[in-house]
Structures are given as structure tokens and as C-alpha cells.
Amino acid sequence: MKSNFDELKKIHADLEHKLGKEIQRPNPDHIIMTRIKREKLKVKDAIATMDSS
Secondary structure, eight states: OHHHHHHHHHHHHHHHHHHHHHHHSSSOOHHHHHHHHHHHHHHHHHHHHHHHO
16 A cells, blocks of 8 residues: 555656656647646545545
8 A cells, every 4th residue: 555655656756747847848738738737636636545544
């Protein structure tokens, strides 16, 4: 269970990194940014669910 939690935190950090790289591009793709943000939110919700259990 702990490894699942750690894996989700790693995925969330990776998505944060991808979002940061996309934002720094000269012309960031807003569709890609929206997809990354949605995925981050799903992962964050999963982390919150695991944390409250």
C-alpha cells in the first residue's frame, strides 16, 4: 500500500515537471497543459483517497 502511495506521489511530481516544461515553451500548447492538469488532479484525488484511508 505504501509503495502505491509513493508511486502516485512520483507520478504527480512527474506531471508537475511536465507542466512546468510546457509552460516555459515559447508557445505553450494549452490543450496539452489542460490534459496534464486533469491527470494531475486525478492523481491528487487518488492520493487524497489513500491518505484518508
